[in-house]
Amino acid sequence: xxxxxxxxxxxxxxxxxxxxxxxxxxxxxxxxxxxxxNTILTLIGVFLAYSxxxxxxxxxxxxxxxxxxxxxxxxxxxxxxxxxGACWAYVKAYxxxxxxxxxxxxxxxxxxxxYGLFALLLIPMAIPGVPFKRTNALLLLIAYPIVAYFxxxxxxxxxxxxxxxxxxxxxxxxxxxxxxxxxLPLGILLALGRRSNLPIIKLVSVIFIEFxxxxxxxxxxxxxxxxxxxxxxxxxxxxxxxxxxxxxxxxSAAYMAEVVRGGLQAIPKGQYEGAQxxxxxxxxxxxxxxxxxxxxxxxxxxxxxxxxxxxxTTLVLIVGMFDLLGQIQSSFTDPTWSSPTQAHTGYLxxxxxxxxxxFGMSRYSLFMEKKLHTGHKR
Amino acid sequence: xxxxxVEAEELHANRSKMHISDTxxxxxxxxxxxxxxxxxxxxxxxxxxxxxxxxxxxxxxGSGKSTMIRCINRLEEHQKGSIVVDGIELTNDLKKIDEIxxxxxxxxxxxxxxxxxxxxxxxxxxxxxxxxMPKKEAEEIAMHYLSRVKIPEQAHKxxxxxxxxxxxxxxIARSLCMNPRIMLFDEPTSALDPEMxxxxxxxxxxxxxxxxxxxxxxxxxxxxxQVANRVIFMDRGQxxxxxxxxxxFNNPKHERTQLFLSQILHH
Numbered sequence: 001x002x003x004x005x006x007x008x009x010x011x012x013x014x015x016x017x018x019x020x021x022x023x024x025x026x027x028x029x030x031x032x033x034x035x036x037x038n039t040i041l042t043l044i045g046v047f048l049a050y051s052x053x054x055x056x057x058x059x060x061x062x063x064x065x066x067x068x069x070x071x072x073x074x075x076x077x078x079x080x081x082x083x084x085g086a087c088w089a090y091v092k093a094y095x096x097x098x099x100x101x102x103x104x105x106x107x108x109x110x111x112x113x114x115y116g117l118f119a120l121l122l123i124p125m126a127i128p129g130v131p132f133k134r135t136n137a138l139l140l141l142i143a144y145p146i147v148a149y150f151x152x153x154x155x156x157x158x159x160x161x162x163x164x165x166x167x168x169x170x171x172x173x174x175x176x177x178x179x180x181x182x183x184l185p186l187g188i189l190l191a192l193g194r195r196s197n198l199p200i201i202k203l204v205s206v207i208f209i210e211f212x213x214x215x216x217x218x219x220x221x222x223x224x225x226x227x228x229x230x231x232x233x234x235x236x237x238x239x240x241x242x243x244x245x246x247x248x249x250x251x252s253a254a255y256m257a258e259v260v261r262g263g264l265q266a267i268p269k270g271q272y273e274g275a276q277x278x279x280x281x282x283x284x285x286x287x288x289x290x291x292x293x294x295x296x297x298x299x300x301x302x303x304x305x306x307x308x309x310x311x312x313t314t315l316v317l318i319v320g321m322f323d324l325l326g327q328i329q330s331s332f333t334d335p336t337w338s339s340p341t342q343a344h345t346g347y348l349x350x351x352x353x354x355x356x357x358x359f360g361m362s363r364y365s366l367f368m369e370k371k372l373h374t375g376h377k378r
Numbered sequence: 379x380x381x382x383x384v385e386a387e388e389l390h391a392n393r394s395k396m397h398i399s400d401t402x403x404x405x406x407x408x409x410x411x412x413x414x415x416x417x418x419x420x421x422x423x424x425x426x427x428x429x430x431x432x433x434x435x436x437x438x439x440g441s442g443k444s445t446m447i448r449c450i451n452r453l454e455e456h457q458k459g460s461i462v463v464d465g466i467e468l469t470n471d472l473k474k475i476d477e478i479x480x481x482x483x484x485x486x487x488x489x490x491x492x493x494x495x496x497x498x499x500x501x502x503x504x505x506x507x508x509x510x511m512p513k514k515e516a517e518e519i520a521m522h523y524l525s526r527v528k529i530p531e532q533a534h535k536x537x538x539x540x541x542x543x544x545x546x547x548x549x550i551a552r553s554l555c556m557n558p559r560i561m562l563f564d565e566p567t568s569a570l571d572p573e574m575x576x577x578x579x580x581x582x583x584x585x586x587x588x589x590x591x592x593x594x595x596x597x598x599x600x601x602x603x604q605v606a607n608r609v610i611f612m613d614r615g616q617x618x619x620x621x622x623x624x625x626x627f628n629n630p631k632h633e634r635t636q637l638f639l640s641q642i643l644h645h
Contacts, residue, residue, distance in 0.1 A: 273453050274490030278504035278556060279479040281472075288503060292494050374494055374536040 059085040059341075060348060066092075074339035086345040090337040098327050098349075101167015107159055110151045111170055117144060118177075126364065128371060141181065163241040167322035169353070174241070175248055175313045175323070176357075180306050182249040187256025188295075192286060194261055205257070212254035217312055220247040225319040244316055252309045259301035263294030296372045303365035307358045325350050396589055398607060402429035403462075404560055404591045405450060410459035412445060419445050420456070421615045429559075432592045434602040434623075437612035438638060443595045446612070447562045450593070451482045464559060480508060483553030487565040489545045491537035497524065497548050498533040501555045509556065516555070523551040527581050543574025550581055561585065563594040597642060603627065611635045 019026075032042045063085030065074045074087035091098075100108050121140040124130040152174075154160035166174070193205030212220075224247040225240055232238075267290055275285040295302070317326040328346040331337070405427040412420040419442045427433060435443045448454040449461060452468055452475045461468040463478045491500050501520035505511040511519075524530045527547035529540075537545055546566055553561060563582065567575045579601050586592055586605040596602070602609050602623055609626040611619045611634075619632045627643075630636045 268488075270486060270488050270490040271492065273484075274486065274492065276453060277451055277479060277482075277484035277486075277490075278552070279476055279508040280504065281476065284507050288507065289492055293492075296494065372494070374538060 059344070061085075065089050070336050071339045071342075074337070074341060084339070084341055086348060087337070087339055087341050088345065090331075090339070090342055091345060091349050093337065094328075094331050097331065098168045098324060100170055101322055101327055102165045103161060103167070103170065104159070104165065107161055110158065110161075114148045114151050115173075117147065163239050164321075166241065168327040169324045171241070171316065171321055172310075172313045172323040172325075175245060175316065176310045178245050179248045179252055179309045179313075183252040183256050183305075183309070184302070186249065186253035188260050188291065190253060190257035191260035191264060194257065195264055209254045209257050212251050213258070217248070217251055217315055218318060220251050221315060221319050223247070240319065241321065244319065244321065248309065248312070252305055255305050255308075256302065259298050259305055260294065262301065263296075263298035264290065266297050267294050296369070299365050299369050299372075303361055306361055310358060310361070311354060324353060396432065396587060396605075396607070397430050399429040403427070404429045404431070404464065405593075406460075406462040407446075407450075408460045408462075410446075410449065410456050410461060412442075412449065412454065412456045412458075419615050420449070423459070423617060425610075425617065427560075427591065427593065429591055430589050431608060432586045432590075432606050433594065433608045433610060434606040435593065435595045435610045435612060436597055436599075436602070436638070436642075437618075441612040442615040443612045444564050447564060447593050447595055450560075450562060451479050451484055453484075480556060481558055482560045482562060483556060483558035484562045484564065485546070485549050485553055485566045487568050489537070489542075489549045489569075491545055491549055491552070493537050496534050496536055497529075497540070500537065500548060501552045504552070504556050520551070520555050523554045524548070526554075526584070527551045528577075541574060542570045543577045546570065546574075546578045547581055550578075550585070554585075560591045560593070563592065563596065565595050565597075567596065567598055599627065599643065611638065613638070 033039045063083055065084060065086070066088050068074060068087075068089035071090075073089050074084055076082040076084045096105075096108070100111055103111055121136060121144055125133070125136050125140055130136075150156060150158070152161065152166070152170075153163070190205050190209055193201045194209065196202045196205070215223075221244060224243040228243060229237065271289055271293065272285065275289045280288065313323050314325040316323050317329070322330060328350050332343055332346060403426060405425070407423050407425040410420060410423040411418070423446060425446075435447065437443050445454055449456045449468075450463060456468075464481050466474050466478055468474065468478060491497075492503070495503065498517060498520055501524065502513065502516040505516040505519065506513055509516075521530055521533065524533055527550055529544055529547055529551075532540060532544060532548070537548065540548065550566075566582070567578050570578065575598070579598060582592075582594070582601065583605055592605075594601075594606075606623050608620055609623050610617055611626070611630075611632070613634050619626070619630065619635045621631075626635075627639065630639055
């Protein structure tokens with residue numbers, strides 16, 4: 001007969017984990033070489049990575065041309081058998097165009113100020129520890145757009161610069177930043193509208209969202225630049241960039257609305273009840289309790305929409321505007337720099353610029369998600 | 379056995395301290411009916427609660443007890459009859475609903491703390507935004523009530539870092555910060571581990587001793603015996619029986635009450 005009674009006499013000590021489960025060796029053993037099959041897959045993976053990155057590095061760095069005055073620098077002498085890689089000299093020569101488009105050279109300092117102010121206001125806004133967030137937000141969201149508008153378009157003694165002269169990164173950033181900042185609040189309002197108890201507000205929100213989600217962005221852009229003037233009374237005309245801005249904003253607001261609605265649906269009913277029982281009104285409840293939680297939940301979706309919008313700015317090319325990609329493409333027709341690798345280099349550069357902006361947004365959103373995580377959800 | 383008598387005496391002494399008004403009506407519910415679609419959840423509810431009363435409402439699940447107290451602060455809408463809270467009749471008038479919600483505190487089964495705010499912020503939010511109180515004053519009041527529920531040291535943590543019992547005590551403190559005249563408790567201990575039930579009940583007993591008007595949906599019969607001056611038994615959307623706790627537990631009249639009590643008391 002076994003004794004059912006047992007009483008522990010002393011506490012078991014805490015032991016360190018077995019050696020080969022920690023450190024680099026342990027990690028590699030666990031993740032890369034845990035079995036024969038995994039070892040084979042690891043080796044195949046290494047081989048594939050090598051065969052993709054080796055030519056890329058060779059093209060963009062090792063065989064690349066960094067300095068030069070014209071196409072001669074980037075063309076290998078005939079029958080020399082040399083491979084010429086990326087023609088960075090061409091990018092360097094064209095860089096001002098890629099950044100400013102056809103913005104008058106003497107007025108480009110205005111664009112520089114707009115870029116500089118943006119960085120100056122955005123960076124302290126984005127770092128959590130920096131004080132004066134409220135002032136900063138007011139400056140960034142209200143004062144800055146006004147200043148930027150007059151600096152870029154002119155007026156108050158500054159030379160007027162028509163928007164059809166704008167181009168390159170300037171157009172890309174103007175569309176992306178305006179679209180991002182305007183579509184988020186609009187999307188939140190639409191999401192709240194779609195969940196509203198008031199039938200008319202709900203109907204209007206649903207129709208708006210479904211309409212804009214149902215048409216491709218290209219159609220929206222065509223409509224805004226070709227069709228819209230037909231509906232407007234004679235003599236009334238908007239600037240083309242403004243029309244594109246409105247189109248892009250409304251388009252992404254519809255997507256944003258659905259992302260935010262997803263977040264709103266994830267908030268338990270108890271949060272609404274807790275807020276109501278304390279006497280908070282609708283907008284207080286939404287602004288203080290529901291939206292902070294809902295938006296935090298859907299940060300990945302929101303940033304996804306931002307990134308999508310950023311990349312979709314390239315579509316404005318079809319209505320005759322030159323964003324960064326359009327500007328790069330149009331430079332291919334210049335015989336001064338025509339070389340076998342010109343287009344490759346141009347596209348590689350475009351990809352690098354777009355990628356760094358999008359990757360930046362992506363990393364920042366991950367950082368904010370971690371920062372805003374306040375323990376377990378209940 | 380001797381201990382029990384001492385406790386009972388204490389009980390009696392405590393209860394006599396709690397003053398119930400004879401004239402001041404806190405809540406008056408008359409012929410109140412509610413339906414969920416076709417389902418008749420509450421049938422002709424009549425209930426008058428005097429200021430200072432401590433009422434425990436019990437009954438099987440689905441009997442409408444939570445729905446009834448949730449009608450009092452308009453988390454649920456009633457369709458027939460009337461509810462008058464503190465002299466204000468509940469209608470669709472949002473102003474009156476807000477007014478009532480400011481005076482009526484509520485504690486939920488699942489606490490419903492705001493997870494993105496610290497404990498202190500949870501407590502100061504409503505005083506600041508609803509009562510328009512200066513932040514500093516709201517914080518002082520919050521710390522006062524957090525001390526009363528014995529967790530002032532947790533003020534700067536987030537709800538997710540606290541145990542269930544601590545969270546429920548915060549929820550009570552949060553309600554008290556609005557200085558309510560009536561408190562509603564909707565199964566406040568049902569989601570708690572046995573070890574934590576006592577700490578929450580202790581806070582509620584303290585509140586009762588101070589004369590708070592309380593309506594409490596709970597199955598804690600010990601609590602009912604200790605503080606309630608009236609126990610209400612509900613079944614199938616109706617008030618089936620109500621009485622003083624002694625009488626209610628020792629001598630239930632209705633057979634459904636007897637059946638219910640036999641099931642929860644002897645298991």
